[in-house]
Structures are given as structure tokens and as C-alpha cells.
Amino acid sequence: MKKILFFLPVLLLFASACKEKKTSLKDDDKVEIGDFIEFFPETALPFRMDDTLLVKKTTDSALIGMKIFKQFIPDSVMKKDFSNPASLKLYSLARYKDKSKETYLFVKATAGSKRVCYLVVFSDDNKYLNTIPLVKDGFDNSTSSYGVLDKKLQIITYRERKQAGMISSFKRNVYFYNSAANEFTLLMTEPNEEIIQDVINPIDTLKTSHKLAGDYVQNKKNFISFRDSKRPNELSFFVHFEKDKGECKGELKGVARLVNSNLAVYQEGGNPCELQFSFKGNTVTMKETGGCGSWRDIKCFFEGSYTRKKAAKPTTPAGKKK
Known part of the structure; x- marks a missing residue:
């Protein structure tokens, strides 16, 4: 009996060590989906990411290997923003778990001067569902932008831009994740179009040599x-x-x-x-x-x-x- 009592703390200590949270997600590590999700630090809501915070350097301890990332999230979700996702640096920012429902992960992707914070949704049983860009920097002439996941699980994106004559235009969208349709449904949009005279065309200066351009x-x-x-x-x-x-x-x-x-x-x-x-x-x-x-x-x-x-x-x- 004494032998059993002696070894019990050792066994408990060993079991605890086996369940320790991973401190890195390097490509040569063996990672399960639970390890991947728990690598993201927990956060309370509302969670807000501003463009000014997005451009700041993120510690390498939050770095996620691309091979590890692709095991659980398709890199195709980033191809709209980055032509070569394989060259990206990816970082874990935060995690929020809705009780008995979805888990929300905040991922930072960087390449050169371009940066995006993505909101990634996983099911209660840790299956990948969908992704939406929350805030971007380095893509256009935006002067201010941010993204929020609020306490009602509403997703808010905001972008402000300067036009000729120093007139500001903005666009504020509010979405929610629709689990039945597995999509982000737009609830409302608030552009201040009443003071905007012209729409900004972000590709206007590109070449038009193609016969259909x-x-x-x-x-x-x-x-x-x-x-x-x-x-x-x-x-x-x-x-x-x-x-x-x-x-x-x-x-x-x-x-x-x-x-x-x-x-x-x-x-x-x-x-x-x-x-x-x-x-x-x-x-x-x-x-x-x-x-x-x-x-x-x-x-x-x-x-x-x-x-x-x-x-x-x-x-x-x-x-x-x-």
C-alpha cells in the first residue's frame, strides 16, 4: 500500500507533464488540434485589434509554422490578400471560446509591409469552419482601421480613408457568424456616403493593356x-x-x-x-x-x-x- 502511495504523486506529475501547454508550434513539432488551439492565449470580450497595434512587432514565441498552420486551417483563405501564402509569417494573437459553441482564434499574417488580422472559427469539437479578415494594413490608402469581436459575438470592421480636400470617408460593417449556413452574415453597413462625392477605385492606376481591361x-x-x-x-x-x-x-x-x-x-x-x-x-x-x-x-x-x-x-x- 505504501509503495502505491509513493508512486501515485510521481504518476500524477508525469500525467501533468504530458498535458503541458505547448510553448512553440514549429514545423518539425508534432501537434494535435487541441495543442494548436490552446497555443492561442485566452482573452475576454470585447477583443479589439487596431491597425496601429497590428503593425507592431509580435514576439517570436507566438510564431506558428506554416506546415503546422496548414494542418488545421487551409492557406487558401489568405490568397485573396497574399499571392504567396507560403512566404507568410503567422502569429497567434488570442482565443475566445463561446460556451458549448464555437471557438474564435485571432491570427496575424505578415508579408513585407502588408499585415492582416484574421478571425478564424472552429466548431465545439475543434473542426475548422470559416475565416474573415478583421483588419488590414498596407493594402491601400486607409488612414485608420480596426476590427472588434464584441460581447454579443458581433464582428465589427471599420476603415477610414482620406480623399481629395481632406474629406474623410469611412465604412463600418457589422457581421455575425451564422453557424447554420457556415458564413459571416452582414447585419449592417454604415458608410458616410452623404459627404462622399466619388468612390475610391483602389486599382485605378494599374495597367490596361489587356483587350478586356x-x-x-x-x-x-x-x-x-x-x-x-x-x-x-x-x-x-x-x-x-x-x-x-x-x-x-x-x-x-x-x-x-x-x-x-x-x-x-x-x-x-x-x-x-x-x-x-x-x-x-x-x-x-x-x-x-x-x-x-x-x-x-x-x-x-x-x-x-x-x-x-x-x-x-x-x-x-x-x-x-x-
Whole structure:
């Protein structure tokens, strides 16, 4: 009996050591899904990430090996923001567990001057569900941005930009994770469009040498811009639309693959959103063929026909003959 009592503390100590939280997630480590999730430090809500905090250096102790990351989260969720996810540095920021429901992980991804904080959702039994970018830095001329997961599990994204004349434009979206549909449903959006005269086109300065590249418009607040991409069988695009007197808005930037000479399709792995662009003459017709609710209001869709705008002729410098 004494021998049993002597060895019992030793056994308990050994068992405790086996269950210790991992202090690193290097690619050569053996990691289970439970180890991966618990590597993220617990946090209370609300959790807020500002762009100013996002750009600060994160300690290497929070670094996650890409091979480890890809075991549990598809790297395709980041391809919209980073063309080469394999080159990223990934860090664990925080974790929140909703009682008997989902677990929310906050992941920081960096490459060069670009940084993104992603909100990743896992099920109660630790299965990957979905991902949404919470806040970004280094992608456009945003002057202020932040993301929040509040106590009601509402996801808030905010972005502010400066326009000509120092007028500020902002966009505040509120989402919630819809477990039944496994998507982030947009509850509301608050752009201050009443003081914004023009929509900022983030790809306006890119090249337009492709035969389909150009601006296809209905008016100044309903348009699709196509620009050259890195590959000849792709087109970079930016869509902005406003319907029902501004009550319904949508905006999306991405890269569409040319299926044939008249059809381009936008689709990202791990993302339900899909758009088709059909070209005919000087017209492009857009159709939403997959759920793009994260980029538009609930009661409207990415759809409609747009006419190609004639490119402006280059001006001839004074004193020179044509």
C-alpha cells in the first residue's frame, strides 16, 4: 500500500507533464488540434485589434509554422490578400471560446509591409469552419482601421480613408457568424456616403493593356474596373454598386480567371463568393453565382450589365505637333 502511495504523486506529475501547454508550434513539432488551439492565449470580450497595434512587432514565441498552420486551417483563405501564402509569417494573437459553441482564434499574417488580422472559427469539437479578415494594413490608402469581436459575438470592421480636400470617408460593417449556413452574415453597413462625392477605385492606376481591361459603368457609383493581372489569363477587378437610392451597397476587389475569351470567373478557395463576368462587345454582364454576403448588403446582389467607358485620349503637350 505504501509503495502505491509513493508512486501515485510521481504518476500524477508525469500525467501533468504530458498535458503541458505547448510553448512553440514549429514545423518539425508534432501537434494535435487541441495543442494548436490552446497555443492561442485566452482573452475576454470585447477583443479589439487596431491597425496601429497590428503593425507592431509580435514576439517570436507566438510564431506558428506554416506546415503546422496548414494542418488545421487551409492557406487558401489568405490568397485573396497574399499571392504567396507560403512566404507568410503567422502569429497567434488570442482565443475566445463561446460556451458549448464555437471557438474564435485571432491570427496575424505578415508579408513585407502588408499585415492582416484574421478571425478564424472552429466548431465545439475543434473542426475548422470559416475565416474573415478583421483588419488590414498596407493594402491601400486607409488612414485608420480596426476590427472588434464584441460581447454579443458581433464582428465589427471599420476603415477610414482620406480623399481629395481632406474629406474623410469611412465604412463600418457589422457581421455575425451564422453557424447554420457556415458564413459571416452582414447585419449592417454604415458608410458616410452623404459627404462622399466619388468612390475610391483602389486599382485605378494599374495597367490596361489587356483587350478586356477598362472601366465599365452605369454611373459614377455603379461600375466595374478591370485591369491587367500578373497572369495573361487573369484580370484584376474592382466592383462598386449602390442600389435603391443608396440603401443597398456592395464592393469587392479580386482577381478573375478567364475561362474563355468572353467569360471570366472570380472564385477563391475556402470562400463561398463567386462572380461571373460575361463580355459581349462593349458590355460586361455580372452575375453572382456564389454567396457574396460579406461584401454587400443582405437584400441585393452583384449583378447587372455595364457599358465600357471610352478611354481618355492622351493630351498633346503645348508647342508640339501631332
